[in-house]
Amino acid sequence: MSIFSRIKSFIQLFVKAVKxxxxxxxxxxxxxAIFLLSVPMILEMAMESVFxxxxxxxxxxxxxxxxxAVIGLTESLLAIVYSIxxxxxxxxxxxxxxxxxEKDHAAAAVAGVQAILVGVVFSFLISLTGIFFHDTxxxxxxxxxQVVAAGSGFTFWMLTGNITIMMLFLINGIFRGAGNAxxxxxxxxxxxxxxxxxDPILIFGLGPIPAFGVEGAAISTNIGRGIGVLIQLYYLxxxxxxxxxxAQNFKIDWKIIKQVIEVSAGGxxxxxxxxxxxxxxxxxxxxxxxxxxxGYTIALRVIVFTILPSWGMANAAATLVGQNLGANQPDRAExxxxxxxxxxxxxxGLVMIVFLFFSSPILRFFTSxxxxxEYGTQCLQIxxxxxxxxxxxxxxxxSFNGAGDTKTPTLLNxxxxxxxxxxxxxxLAIVLKLGPSxxxxxxxxxxxxxxxxxxxxxxxxxxxTVKV
Numbered sequence: 039m040s041i042f043s044r045i046k047s048f049i050q051l052f053v054k055a056v057k058x059x060x061x062x063x064x065x066x067x068x069x070x071a072i073f074l075l076s077v078p079m080i081l082e083m084a085m086e087s088v089f090x091x092x093x094x095x096x097x098x099x100x101x102x103x104x105x106x107a108v109i110g111l112t113e114s115l116l117a118i119v120y121s122i123x124x125x126x127x128x129x130x131x132x133x134x135x136x137x138x139x140e141k142d143h144a145a146a147a148v149a150g151v152q153a154i155l156v157g158v159v160f161s162f163l164i165s166l167t168g169i170f171f172h173d174t175x176x177x178x179x180x181x182x183x184q185v186v187a188a189g190s191g192f193t194f195w196m197l198t199g200n201i202t203i204m205m206l207f208l209i210n211g212i213f214r215g216a217g218n219a220x221x222x223x224x225x226x227x228x229x230x231x232x233x234x235x236x237d238p239i240l241i242f243g244l245g246p247i248p249a250f251g252v253e254g255a256a257i258s259t260n261i262g263r264g265i266g267v268l269i270q271l272y273y274l275x276x277x278x279x280x281x282x283x284x285a286q287n288f289k290i291d292w293k294i295i296k297q298v299i300e301v302s303a304g305g306x307x308x309x310x311x312x313x314x315x316x317x318x319x320x321x322x323x324x325x326x327x328x329x330x331x332x333g334y335t336i337a338l339r340v341i342v343f344t345i346l347p348s349w350g351m352a353n354a355a356a357t358l359v360g361q362n363l364g365a366n367q368p369d370r371a372e373x374x375x376x377x378x379x380x381x382x383x384x385x386x387g388l389v390m391i392v393f394l395f396f397s398s399p400i401l402r403f404f405t406s407x408x409x410x411x412e413y414g415t416q417c418l419q420i421x422x423x424x425x426x427x428x429x430x431x432x433x434x435x436x437s438f439n440g441a442g443d444t445k446t447p448t449l450l451n452x453x454x455x456x457x458x459x460x461x462x463x464x465x466l467a468i469v470l471k472l473g474p475s476x477x478x479x480x481x482x483x484x485x486x487x488x489x490x491x492x493x494x495x496x497x498x499x500x501x502x503t504v505k506v
Contacts, residue, residue, distance in 0.1 A: 064365035068374050078219040079350035085226035093255045094339045096237045098404045103332045105252040108189030110335030111179045114320040117313030123204045125306025126157050127211030128439045129298050134215030135357050139364020146281045150212040152294040157208045161201040168197025180324035195256035202263035209270040216280045221273050229266030233258050304444020308451045315455035323474050330474050333413025336404045344389045351382045352432045356440030368502040375437040383429035393422035417478045424482035431489020434496045441501040450488050459484035
């Protein structure tokens with residue numbers, strides 16, 4: 039085959055992946071299946087990370103490190119919301135993928151609706167917390183009164199409007215489980231477009247629209263995500279999705295809700311454990327002042343921008359595992375995981391090289407404050423050393439979840455983050471007086487250790503016998 043024929047074939051396959059024409063991945067080429075699933079999932083996750091980067095880009099133009107700091111502290115609080123959303127989303131993906139693999143699309147729709155109902159209840163409770171305790175939570179995170187005054191409104195809007203985060207993640211999990219990641223990708227494109235347009239308008243003001251400052255970033259993000267959720271619901275109730283829902287599906291089914299909660303609990307626990315660790319890490323860094331928090335916040339947004347596309351490949355592996363286990367093909371499921379892990383490791387290896395040599399220019403795109411750039415550069419360069427292991431590890435973790443075995447990665451996170459990472463970060467940063475660099479080193483070391491342990495457990499094969 040000539041080079042031109044190969045390029046033509048690649049373009050045709052890429053277009054097919056973006057269109058989302060194929061939804062059953064239990065047969066045919068595994069490499070083809072990985073590509074068709076990964077492309078839209080990578081683009082979906084890239085679009086999710088754009089939310090964070092766009093917000094920090096415009097807010098940093100306020101030249102107010104307190105405003106940037108409040109975003110970082112709020113993001114640590116929101117990590118709990120993301121944990122619950124991701125957990126329920128993983129439960130929905132596992133259940134829907136298994137039912138699709140069994141070719142029971144009606145049962146897949148019922149499982150998806152029950153997951154949505156569970157998410158709505160959790161979202162309501164979080165909104166109440168945001169309404170009454172947003173400023174108190176910031177203070178608990180170590181924010182000074184100056185930081186609270188500069189941006190408590192941002193925290194209020196992000197916590198109160200958390201249902202847009204919850205539903206966007208959860209419903210996209212349903213689409214991923216059905217093998218139609220292209221819809222999830224398109225939804226985030228549109229949501230991001232609205233956010234990018236509204237961000238500068240609401241932050242800096244335009245004509246009769248007043249300048250809301252950092253609070254405007256939260257309002258525009260909620261509007262953009264909210265529009266995305268409306269589009270998701272349109273797809274779910276139309277003929278465009280393999281998992282087609284109707285009003286009849288919204289009848290509460292306690293048996294399936296119990297199943298959703300059981301499968302989601304481990305996933306939620308994983309992210310709550312890791313999110314809580316990020317809260318503690320942010321609290322340690324807050325000890326070193328607003329510039330340290332701002333540098334950490336900007337660097338973390340850049341890291342998320344690279345990690346989320348990589349999660350796209352990990353999510354592809356989860357879907358392949360769920361569908362192939364549903365079709366009684368465990369060997370094909372395992373082979374899919376090893377191949378996806380290798381591709382992900384190569385991708386993050388390239389990102390690592392970029393961070394090691396170009397961290398400072400990347401950070402100057404967001405801020406001109408030299409002290410903030412110094413802290414951010416240290417974060418990117420040190421954390422990057424863990425990327426090779428993490429590339430494989432994140433695929434393995436999601437593969438456990440795709441199989442419905444959420445207990446194993448939950449225990450890995452519990453010991454890896456709480457028993458190892460947090461004490462190590464405190465010891466390096468405070469006791470040995472390495473400052474924020476000690477925290478960054480603890481992140482790279484712990485993530486690498488968790489990845490190695492996950493790979494060893496995955497090779498044991500117990501995940502193949504999990505029933506969901």
